[in-house]
Amino acid sequence: MFRLSFFGPFARQRDELLVAKSFAPIPLHPAVERQIQQSRSTFSQRAPRLKRSWNLFWYGLREIKELIVEHILWNAASALIVLGSVFVARQVFQARVGITEGIILAGSYLLLKISQATIDYFNGCRRLQIHRGLQIAFYRCINEKLVSIAPAGRAEFSKGGLKTLIGSDVESIEDFISAAIQQWIPVTVSTTILVPALYFVSGTIGLLALLVVILLIPVAMIGAAFVEMYQKKAQKEQDELTTIIGEWVKNIRLVRYLGWGKAIEREVEQSMHRFVILGSIRHAVIVVVYAISLSWPMLPLLSLFWISSLQAKPLDLLEVFSSFWILDHLLFQIQHIPYSLSLYGSASAGATRVINLLNQPDLSENNLPAPAEGYVTDDTPSAILLKGITVRYGAFEALRNISLELSLSQRTAIVGSVGSGKTTLLEALLGELPLSSGAIDIRFEHLGDLPLWREDVYKRFRSLAAYSPQQPFLSNATMRNNIDLSATASADDVNMALLAAQLNEDLATFPRGLEEEVGESGINLSGGQKQRVSLARAFISKRPFLFLDDPLSAVDPRTEGLLMTSIMDHGRGVLLVSHRLAELERCDRVIVLDNGTIVEDGCPKTLARDECSRFSRFLRAAEAHEH
Amino acid sequence: MSTETFTTEEIAPDTSGSVSVLLRFLREVPILRALTIPNAIGGIITAAGYQAFVWMSGKLAECQSGACEGLEYLEKLRLPLSLSSLAGVALVVFLCRLVQWVVFESGSQLASQGLFRRMIHGVGHVRTTFFDEYPSGKIINRLAKDSDQLRVFAPIRLGDATSAIIELLIVAGIIAVASPLAALVVIPAFGSFLYIQRNIAPMLQRAMTLRSIRFGEVLHRESDVIEGVRSFELYSSLPALFGRLSQAMYAYMQMHFLRGRIEAWGRFWADIMVAVYGSLTLVAVYVGIHYGELSAVFGVVIMTATFRLGALFGWLTWSLGLLFESAGHARRVFEYVDLPTEETEEGIRPPKTLGLITDNDGDLSFTNYTMSYRQNTPEILQNLTVRIARHSKVGLVGRTGAGKTSLVQSLFRMVYVRDGDIRIGGQSLFHLPVEEARSFFAIIPQDPYLFEGTVRSNLDRYDEWSDSDLSDTLAKVQLSLQLSLEIKEGGTNLSLGQRQLLCLARVLLSKRPFVIMDEPTSGVDTITDSIMQNVLRTHLADRTILTIAHRLDTLTHMDRIIELRDGAIARDGHPASIIPLLTEAELA
Incomplete structure (x- = not known):
């Protein structure tokens, strides 16, 4: 009796804490409650x-x-x-x-x-x-x-x-x-x-x-x-x-x-x-x-x-x-x-x-001007046009004066040795990097060519693009949360993405399957698994244009072939940076970069037949390495 | 501290035995133990001195107004009742407190070094696989942070808790002098204080553990924002990102506020207890003064003490709470002090006479050797018996997981031995002190890591060689580096090739009879490679070389190739007969 009346609330909290881990929620002060509410919609506010x-x-x-x-x-x-x-x-x-x-x-x-x-x-x-x-x-x-x-x-x-x-x-x-x-x-x-x-x-x-x-x-x-x-x-x-x-x-x-x-x-x-x-x-x-x-x-x-x-x-x-x-x-x-x-x-x-x-400038400020008239909302992009673009990191020119038209209904591969500018090119045309000079236009089916760095064009184009970077981001959370970032996909979609990214076999080895924690920066996953999680993310988004940076680097030849099939099936337009050359003949076009410039551009089969082409030399070197 | 990752405070889930671990800390830091009694005496002088000061002040005020009586005590002490003697008492109280704290707290901090030396020794001699089981951040945190926290705060909190208890007892004593009735109330007051503390302590600990876990979740989600905001943005998933963040934040805040509420609740009951105690004291003073049993000055002294009672209990609660936090640090420090040495966890020790091995030739031989990494992990090398002739050059190949690394680890005695023996000549490695056994083998690791320091400290950690010896060695590997050149952590200010050559120079210096080379899988430049091959053929010709090979062209120079598969020898023979059978996978 004494205990109940005198220490009653106390005793209850004690039991709740020590046994059940849960307790009746503590009311937040309205000012704190407001902070919590606003933190949910942080992405739509301005700092x-x-x-x-x-x-x-x-x-x-x-x-x-x-x-x-x-x-x-x-x-x-x-x-x-x-x-x-x-x-x-x-x-x-x-x-x-x-x-x-x-x-x-x-x-x-x-x-x-x-x-x-x-x-x-x-x-x-x-x-x-x-x-x-x-x-x-x-x-x-x-x-x-x-x-x-x-x-x-x-x-x-x-x-x-x-x-x-x-x-x-x-x-x-x-x-x-x-x-x-x-x-x-x-x-x-x-x-x-x-x-x-x-x-x-x-x-x-x-x-x-x-x-x-x-x-x-x-x-x-x-x-x-x-x-x-x-x-x-x-x-x-x-x-x-x-x-x-x-x-x-x-x-x-x-x-x-x-x-x-x-x-x-x-x-x-x-x-x-x-x-x-x-x-x-x-x-x-x-x-x-x-x-x-x-x-x-x-x-x-x-x-x-x-x-x-x-x-x-x-x-x-x-x-x-x-x-x-x-x-x-x-x-x-x-x-x-x-x-x-x-x-x-x-x-x-x-x-x-x-x-x-x-005080750093916002993307929307000087970089992304709103259009003077008319917003692009539902027109479909058909090509990316690079007009003499150069990207510098300090004194180093990663890309030099590149002009290129990339059709978004083709599968294009970009190859080249380490440091030739492949990743930079991919990042630049996705709007991830500022250009040092030159311009990028997006060609729309009805509206024609419009600059990428314009608010409506940028948003429209990126809302159709899926991107798997060379070093994919992994959240310290479950596999499911990592594959389905928006936490809205259906079970079928998740399964489809798992299959397409050849992750189902890996998943079978995880004791908790999709609920397995990947650890900080995905420490519990191998390099190849991380890449495929990132690919699954691209597949689950069902976006028509796939931009993939070296997704095949850490997989065995059989998986490589299967993944390539998934990529070809899922993307209406694919831009693929790769070190692995074996499967690239399935692409419509291959672009060879060297030292920040385009040195070859053409059909992979044609280039492969040409014994003097860089591409065929790459292929032969790779074969020699394998045997 | 590394800024690359958020570090969350490590909190022990188990809170039992806090008192015994604190007692052990007290026992094992000699000064702390020796000073406990003097510290308590100092505390008594300080606390009683302060009360005397208040009493003298009252007397002085009374005298100034004309009524000067009851000064017999002061006369006995030959202390005239004046402003200057009052100031003198104040000074004594201040100095006593100062000396007490400086000596006890700073002294014990200095004295705790011995404990940390033992902790470092403990980590320095634990089995190597220990470092695979615990993330390095955790180990570093314990060595650098827990020890610091323990060293700084445990003496402070011990001192504070002692001082608070003494002061409370003295206040209670004074009140008891004034009124035995009030003194009777002291007992239930202390009793209920202890009851509250005993109830609160486990709850607070638990709440803090949970809070720390939940804060970890907040930091994970903040990492998502920092590292992945562009990915979430691209896939239009920002609402999910920030939804999760604010959810984590909410959960963390709830636990934090619960902790605050428990604390406030405990303080509330302590305050109520002090209020009851205070009002009873007040009645006693009132009655005492009006019936002439208590002088007005003494009444004032008691009222002053009553006013401070709440703060004193607050101080005690606070220092006791923190003391239990220190107990957590102490437990983690002692865990490392008590780590078993690597020899005691090495598995079976082969009998001195195992099998028949002809001696005196310096060959390296494995006999029925079976190992796993730890006692409870699967066997890797199984029943391995192989003999490697002195001065021979052996290439070791095999798929990933075939047991190449385990073999090297076995030579360095970093694994759990299940059976068999490894001998050099007739000498079993396991019957030597572990450092001595390791000193047979030099290594060029796959990733040539250099330590922060200079070229010199990276070649000769123990200062055994003269500058000219070192320069000669550098010349042999064709490195033109100043010995005093500063090396950054990992050696990042040198090229990969330079780092490899520096490791090679270290091997040349060491004169160890066996050299293990773990070839890098990629990234070797041709110049470095040719220097290395050249040094191997000339300066290292009189040593036994074991190479974990990844390239066919190195294999051709070997005397013998051993292919491991699933922890056993699959092929063994001359390069000419083995190389044609190898595929890319065996060189992984």
Whole structure:
């Protein structure tokens, strides 16, 4: 009975957590709920453009403003309760003697403290919502940008860099803002409410003692600066330690082959030793700062005495302690201010990086102008026209002045040695890459030639294209989610795609079949399997035009033949980049690239017969390799 | 830390035995153990000193207003009641706290190094297949992060928890002096606090584990956005992408908020308990003062302490909660400290006399050798018996999975032995210390990895050779590199050919009698290749060379070719008789 009434909600949560993993959903604050809802449609929104890191902080604050207002109200209530408690404590010494008075005092104290506990409970629950609300708001604007960013801007950010952005940068911004909210608001609110009371109790003396309290901020900030200095040094040492350990662990076999274990263990120990020494110094500094701030409450009390001893009429016991109780409460809140200020540095650096991403031009801005008149909505493309296109990576010309007409009702193969520009060509004509010069037009059946880099043309053309890149993207999810990205395909469609991509045999070896997890970047799959997942994705989309970058590189000859048949069956127009030449005679046309230019272009059978052609030389080399 | 992948915090699912693992930590860091009592004494002085300071303040205020009584204690201590002695007490309290913390916390941090040395040693000597079972990120995380977390936070939290408990006891003691009635309430108050903690701790741990798993899911979906947004966009699947992301986010938030709610709920009950306790104390003070049993100053001291009670319990809850988090780090560190050495997990040890082997010739012989990678994995090499003559050049071929790599791994004693023996001359490899056994074999790996450092440190890790010896060796492999040249991680600032030649130079230096060459499958340039073949024929002529071959032209130079199939020898003979029978697959 006791347990049920007193700890009832507790006991239930405990059982739910420990046994069932599930629990009744916790209602989200409307501001957080809104963030979640908006994050679903991130792809149709535009990321904000911001100038300075403060703009980003402000953006975050605006997104959760209702939570902040609520936070202010809770804190005001809390400060009033502190005031009430001090008043009650004074009354203990001053009130008349009597049972009624005693009961009233004890009752009101109890009531005040229970309300305080209730407020703290709600505030405690909300506290984390501030954190998560901010996190999701920042994730959302970064994701919005990642959807809309133009290819040129995208190339400036490595995947690792973006992950740091999403991971540690957002975290440091979020830490700073929520620390600021949770520390500055209480201090401001409490000061506003308690300072008049302090003045009422002890006059100017109290206000002067308040100054002593506030003095803690600069003192602690100096300490924080020291801490940060050692923190940076220790961080550097830790990075070094992680690198050494990383090399050791990742190459443990090599280390043991060479018999270098002892030497490397010694290096790790030395590095750890340096790190520990620095860490201990850093920690000693932290402790000094912490000990100062914990001992600080004694200073306002001392200063109260000192100032009051200078005055004609010193403060009496209750005046001193009423002021002290109020000051102690303020100090308790002010203590944490330096911590939130110390977070500013990394938050600001993180914000600068986030803003740098947010300010990258969107694909739709200058790259994809809207047409002056008439939108292409349902016309069918029939050919791609390359008009003198050149693509440069820095000083390197991957494609040089290529002009070409590619029919979209043919199967075309692009071959060439490594680095000849095949992948670049495929990416350029899909609109994945910006051109350095030249233009690409799409020929439509009814509307004629229109530039690819125009909003309607770009969208129409890409909505009909399926693309399997050389290094396909794999999501850390199930096979099914990887094949059917939109999660809308029917079971029949999934089976069709599996069969067409020759994945059914592989699937049979997975214990959980389609629900098998592929792991991070598809780590549980072989190279060939990854390629075929990407092919299955193309087949399931049922799009007429297939753009395939080396899909046959890691399969055996039998599968190669079957896959080729699937590709020929599924694509009305196929553009196939391949290193494997055996099956290419089934294409209508072959284009041989070398050093960024077209060196041969024709029917594969004709070219194969011509003993002097590059294509036939490739074929002969491949055959020789196989025998 | 690698920025290529998101790392999620590793949280132990099992939370039992936290106390015993913390006690072990206390036991195994000597300073921590030695300082426990002085630390507690320091805590008592600090906490009691602060209360004395408050009491003296009250007395001073009273004196300033005229009524100066009950100063006998101070007179005994020869401490005049003045502002300066008050400041003196404050200083003592501050210094005592400072010294206590600096010595205890920073001291134990320094002292914990011994523990980490043992952890490094543990990882350095565990069986090699251990590293296949656990992702390297996880191992690195434990070595670099768990140890750091444990080192920094465990002493702090131990110190904090001790300080909080002492301060609470002293406050309770003072209140008890004022009113025995209030003191009686102390017992149920502490009891219910412990009850709440005991209920909350497992829930919080569980919620944190689940939260960390769910956050992992959020990061997976964010990876999808970063890596795959163009794929999702092309296939018009952005709604699915962001739907999944926001779903993951929602699930993660729910668990995070649940954790917050449990914490807040625990604090709520602690606060209620403090409120009841406080109002009873208040009644006691009220009664005491008005019936003259309690001086006003003492009443003020008690009220000041009562006001701080909530914060003190908060401090205790916080440090105890974090202490259990440290227990998780401690458990993971100790797991590595306690790793068994590779010799103890190597399978059966062959008897000293196994079979009949004629000695004294330096031949390498496998006798009925059967192995698997681990105790519970299938056998790879089965009952292998083969003898490789001293100074011979042997090519090893076979399909993927035929057992070529396993054979090399067996020589380096990195596998689980099920039966048989490997000997050099009459000496069984298994009756030597493992490092010594490995020192018979030099290797040129398929992927010539170089370590961060210099050319010199990559050739001669133990500083055994003079610069001229090293330069001569580099000249033999026709490499013109400065010994002081900085090498980046993996050797990425050198070409593949240069890296291979550097590995070859390392082999030349080592004088190890057996050389294992794992040929790269592709990407060898002809110049490097000809240098290597040349060095093999000249400078390595007096060593036994075992080549895992992928190219026909290297095979023609061999004395003998062994083809492995399914862990056994399929063909064995002179290149002239074997090469015509090989297909591309055997050279995979």
